[in-house]
Amino acid sequence: xxxxxxxxxxxxxxxxxxxxxxxxxxxxxxxxxxxxxxxxxxxxxxxxxxxxxxxxxxxxxxxxxxxxxxxxxxxxxxxxxxxxxxxxxxxxxxxxxxxxxxxxxxxxxxxxxxxxxxxxxxxxxxxxxxxxxxxxxxxxxxxxxxxxxxxxxxxxxxxxxxxxxxxxxxxxxxxxxxxxxxxxxxxxxxxxxxxxxxxxxxxxxxxxxxxxxxxxxxxxxxxxx
Numbered sequence: 001x002x003x004x005x006x007x008x009x010x011x012x013x014x015x016x017x018x019x020x021x022x023x024x025x026x027x028x029x030x031x032x033x034x035x036x037x038x039x040x041x042x043x044x045x046x047x048x049x050x051x052x053x054x055x056x057x058x059x060x061x062x063x064x065x066x067x068x069x070x071x072x073x074x075x076x077x078x079x080x081x082x083x084x085x086x087x088x089x090x091x092x093x094x095x096x097x098x099x100x101x102x103x104x105x106x107x108x109x110x111x112x113x114x115x116x117x118x119x120x121x122x123x124x125x126x127x128x129x130x131x132x133x134x135x136x137x138x139x140x141x142x143x144x145x146x147x148x149x150x151x152x153x154x155x156x157x158x159x160x161x162x163x164x165x166x167x168x169x170x171x172x173x174x175x176x177x178x179x180x181x182x183x184x185x186x187x188x189x190x191x192x193x194x195x196x197x198x199x200x201x202x203x204x205x206x207x208x209x210x211x212x213x214x215x216x217x218x219x220x221x222x223x224x225x
Contacts, residue, residue: 003187004122011119011127013047013082014039014209015095016201018113018134022166024202032091033212037201040087041211048155049083050118052130055181078132078181080116080160087156088212095137096158111136116160117200119222126187127222131200132180133165170199193222 015038016024017031025031032038040046055078059071090100095114098106114137118130137160145152162180165171171182184196194207208222 002124003126003185004124005128005185007120007122007128009120010047010050011121012039012041012211013050013119014117014201015091016115016204017094018115018166018202020113020166022134022170022202024115024204032094035204035206035210037197037204037209038091039209039211040084040091042213044086045088045212046085047082047118048085049081050130051081052078052118052181053081054078076180078162080118080132080162082158082160084156084158091212092139092156092158096139097136111138113163113166114160115201117197122185122187124187126185129184129186129196131171131182131184131196132160132162133167133170133182133200133202134180135160135162137161167202170202197222 015032016036019025024036026034026036028034054076056076057074059073061068062070062072093100093106094112097109097111099109100106113134115134116132120128120130122128137158139156139158141157143154145154164178164180168178171179173179182199184191186193192207197204197206197209
C-alpha cells in the first residue's frame with residue numbers, strides 16, 4: 001500500500017504525562033490512566049482542531065562572493081493549537097499543571113511533561129500520526145458569552161509547546177540530533193505501531209491504545225503493522 005502526506009479529519013489525540021526520567025507515568029492518580037495514555041472519544045468528547053505550526057522555519061541565506069552559498073537553519077520550535085469539543089475536567093487540569101484540591105478547585109502549579117500523538121487519515125487508506133514525546137500545555141484563554149435565540153458555546157482551547165524528548169534515544173535523526181517532532185504513516189515501509197507508541201510515550205508497552213472509559217475489546221484505536 002502506498003502512503004500519502006495530505007490528510008483528512010482528526011481521528012483522535014492521545015496524551016500521556018511523562019516523568020523526569022522520560023518514562024511514562026502509568027498511574028491513574030499520578031498520571032492520566034493506569035496505562036499512562038488517555039484517548040478521549042466519549043459522549044460529547046474529542047478534538048475538533050489540532051493546528052501544528054513552526055515545524056520548520058525558512059533558512060537564513062548565507063552569502064559569499066556575491067552568491068547565496070548556503071542556508072542556516074535554526075532549531076525547530078513546533079507548537080499545536082488544540083480545540084476540544086470537551087474533555088474531562090481532571091484530565092485537562094493535570095495536563096496543564098493545575099493542582100486539584102479537596103474542594104474541586106484547581107490552581108496552577110508546575111507544568112508537567114506531556115507527550116502527544118495526533119491521528120488522522122491520508123487519502124490512500126492509511127493512518128497519519130504527528131508525534132511529540134515531550135512538551136507543555138497551556139490554557140491561555142477562557143471565553144464566555146450569553147445565550148440568546150442561539151446557544152453560545154465555548155469549547156476548550158489549549159496550546160501545546162513541543163520540547164526535546166527527555167529520553168535521549170527518542171526522535172534522533174541520522175546525525176544523532178534529537179528533534180522535537182516525529183511523524184509516521186501506517187502505509188510506510190517498516191511502520192510499527194508498537195515502536196511508535198513506545199517512542200512517543202516513554203516506554204509504553206503495547207501496539208494499541210484503549211479509549212478512555214472503554215474496554216480493550218471495544219475501544220482499540222491504533223492502526224497495526
